[in-house]
Amino acid sequence: MRLCFLVEEHYRHDGMPVEVIRQLVAWGHRVDVLRPGGSLLRMSEVVSAGSHDAWVLKTVSGGPGLTLLEAAAAVGLTTVNDARSIRGVRDKALAAAIGRNRGLPMPTTYAAAVPELLAEIPESAFPLVVKPADGSAGRGVCLVPSPDRLAAMTGQLAGQGMLVAQPYVPNSGVDLKVYCVGGELYATERCSPLHPDHAVRERQVVLPAEVAAVAAQVGAVYGLDLYGVDVLLGPDGPVVVDVNDFPSFRQVPQAAARVARAVLELARTGRAGAPDVIPQAIIPEAVIPEQQPGAAV
Numbered sequence: 001m002r003l004c005f006l007v008e009e010h011y012r013h014d015g016m017p018v019e020v021i022r023q024l025v026a027w028g029h030r031v032d033v034l035r036p037g038g039s040l041l042r043m044s045e046v047v048s049a050g051s052h053d054a055w056v057l058k059t060v061s062g063g064p065g066l067t068l069l070e071a072a073a074a075v076g077l078t079t080v081n082d083a084r085s086i087r088g089v090r091d092k093a094l095a096a097a098i099g100r101n102r103g104l105p106m107p108t109t110y111a112a113a114v115p116e117l118l119a120e121i122p123e124s125a126f127p128l129v130v131k132p133a134d135g136s137a138g139r140g141v142c143l144v145p146s147p148d149r150l151a152a153m154t155g156q157l158a159g160q161g162m163l164v165a166q167p168y169v170p171n172s173g174v175d176l177k178v179y180c181v182g183g184e185l186y187a188t189e190r191c192s193p194l195h196p197d198h199a200v201r202e203r204q205v206v207l208p209a210e211v212a213a214v215a216a217q218v219g220a221v222y223g224l225d226l227y228g229v230d231v232l233l234g235p236d237g238p239v240v241v242d243v244n245d246f247p248s249f250r251q252v253p254q255a256a257a258r259v260a261r262a263v264l265e266l267a268r269t270g271r272a273g274a275p276d277v278i279p280q281a282i283i284p285e286a287v288i289p290e291q292q293p294g295a296a297v
């Protein structure tokens with residue numbers, strides 16, 4: 001297979017894209033790597049039909065990576081994930097509009113071009129979580145406890161472009177990060193950046209069936225093949241607060257090989273953006289009961 005990976009400088013040494021590329025090369029595939037953030041791009045010649053079996057995007061939001069991927073899709077190349085699906089989740093305002101409309105359990109979400117507009121949000125929605133619409137990795141996420149604190153926080157919220165604001169979902173301080181790769185769902189527990197004092201060891205956990213169903217629905221709603229979902233266990237059940245295309249897959253066993261296999265499968269079938277299998281939850285090996293001696297296999 002001939003693949004082209006778009007990798008931002010930010011992820012240059014990151015285990016995820018680097019290990020996946022190494023694995024693909026070790027299996028005998030050709031991988032070209034484009035670093036859109038660090039190179040002058042000759043856009044008029046950058047894509048050509050039939051040049052690769054698939055283009056794969058692992059970049060930060062807001063960079064030129066998605067533009068390149070869209071160019072590849074426009075000339076008929078397979079992209080991982082589907083370029084329109086990536087757009088649908090990288091803008092958190094768009095993701096909320098699509099997700100809520102398609103029945104995902106997501107908080108009511110407001111979008112504001114400038115922080116002053118947040119003052120119009122009803123008092124009953126506070127405490128609010130405010131985050132940049134194109135944010136990632138917890139950047140700029142902050143808790144606004146009450147309307148009267150808003151004015152004092154405007155300076156801190158300004159200059160981040162479009163903001164989204166949601167009522168704070170009461171939770172234990174632990175995020176459930178659900179990863180989908182190759183039709184399998186894995187769950188990891190991680191401390192919420194809004195509760196940094198809540199020391200929880202990051203580890204793979206059993207995925208509750210109710211959360212697995214929501215995570216599977218996320219793939220279908222946005223048309224994503226490789227993705228991550230941040231879920232909070234709120235008082236009324238699981239709530240989706242964030243969806244990521246090509247996440248870290250941290251704690252997923254043999255993540256690089258699994259992601260590499262999934263990329264090859266998508267490149268081979270030329271299909272991206274319309275998962276036709278319902279992803280299944282995978283039980284961490286550590287909690288699979290030991291085989292009893294003499295038990296039937």
Ligand SMILES: Nc1ncnc2c1ncn2[C@@H]1O[C@H](COP(=O)(O)OP(=O)(O)O)[C@@H](O)[C@H]1O
Pocket residue numbers: 107129131135136137138139141166167168169170171175191192193194230232241242
């Ligand atoms: N509405 C919310 N209620 C409670 N906590 C939230 C809410 N939205 C986000 N958080 C917390 O903030 C973290 C970062 O927000 P998220 O939307 O995932 O942005 P990022 O793209 O930066 O990861 C989440 O993992 C979660 O712990």
Ligand SMILES: [Mg+2]
Pocket residue numbers: 137138230242
């Ligand atoms: Mg997140």
